[in-house]
Amino acid sequence: MADKNKNTDDEFATVHETDSSFQDNFQTRIFKIIVIGDSNVGKTCLSYRFCADKFLKNPEATIGVDFRERTLRLDGENIKLQIWDTAGQERFRNSMVEHYYRNVHAVIFVYDVTSLASFESLPEWIEECGRHSVPPTVPCIMVGNKCDLRRIEVPTSLAQRLADGYNFPLFETSAKDPAEKAHVDAIFLTLAYKLKSHRPLRLKQPSGNIAVHLTSVREEKKLCFC
Numbered sequence: 058m059a060d061k062n063k064n065t066d067d068e069f070a071t072v073h074e075t076d077s078s079f080q081d082n083f084q085t086r087i088f089k090i091i092v093i094g095d096s097n098v099g100k101t102c103l104s105y106r107f108c109a110d111k112f113l114k115n116p117e118a119t120i121g122v123d124f125r126e127r128t129l130r131l132d133g134e135n136i137k138l139q140i141w142d143t144a145g146q147e148r149f150r151n152s153m154v155e156h157y158y159r160n161v162h163a164v165i166f167v168y169d170v171t172s173l174a175s176f177e178s179l180p181e182w183i184e185e186c187g188r189h190s191v192p193p194t195v196p197c198i199m200v201g202n203k204c205d206l207r208r209i210e211v212p213t214s215l216a217q218r219l220a221d222g223y224n225f226p227l228f229e230t231s232a233k234d235p236a237e238k239a240h241v242d243a244i245f246l247t248l249a250y251k252l253k254s255h256r257p258l259r260l261k262q263p264s265g266n267i268a269v270h271l272t273s274v275r276e277e278k279k280l281c282f283c
């Protein structure tokens with residue numbers, strides 16, 4: 058799939074998964090990334106692909122929020138990305154919305170390339186961020202998912218215009234296609250690199266934890282205030 062972002066494989070060449078011995082000796086910076094968009098666009102599958110490198114065939118609708126995380130070593134530094142997979146369905150969001158946006162470090166807006174309606178919803182999702190006082194300095198990315206399907210309803214040119222209007226990078230990819238794994242990684246790594254250079258906060262990671270925490274569906278932490 059066409060990569061609308063300037064990052065190249067070379068730029069990510071220094072990325073390594075961390076191991077526990079590494080984590081014992083180094084501090085880790087932790088960043089909260091929320092994944093937002095209409096129901097059914099593939100937010101759960103994208104975050105699962107990034108954290109567990111698997112495709113979920115029949116995920117249940119997210120209720121409240123699901124958490125996943127993955128720790129990376131970027132240029133000699135531990136960076137933990139805490140992914141908040143938010144509910145797309147209004148009835149499952151309700152009282153959670155405040156929690157989504159509180160202290161968020163980056164936002165991923167997802168639409169389904171086979172659903173024009175999901176793309177047309179993006180400005181509303183972006184406005185919702187603004188209403189919850191997400192600072193304009195927070196890095197954002199726009200992602201068109203399900204590029205493995207044929208019936209594309211959102212042409213790249215249209216998506217690129219919207220992304221340019223907001224000054225967001227645009228990725229078109231597929232959580233389903235294993236060949237797109239590196240591309241899905243690149244979405245999160247783009248944010249990780251931006252955050253790494255912006256945020257000075259350092260948090261000490263408790264020793265002995267496994268560094269790459271791959272949550273299964275059953276193990277995921279859920280938080281629902283519905």
Ligand SMILES: Nc1nc2c(ncn2[C@@H]2O[C@H](COP(=O)(O)OP(=O)(O)OP(=O)(O)O)[C@@H](O)[C@H]2O)c(=O)[nH]1
Pocket residue numbers: 094095096097098099100101102103113114115116117118119120143144145146202203204205206230231232233234
């Ligand atoms: N073909 C294809 N199907 C996908 C892809 N990503 C997700 N799906 C399917 O789309 C459906 C919805 O995926 P989810 O990841 O649950 O969507 P969501 O945005 O998290 O939905 P909510 O939890 O309701 O907000 C599921 O049936 C997935 O299997 C993809 O890249 N390609």
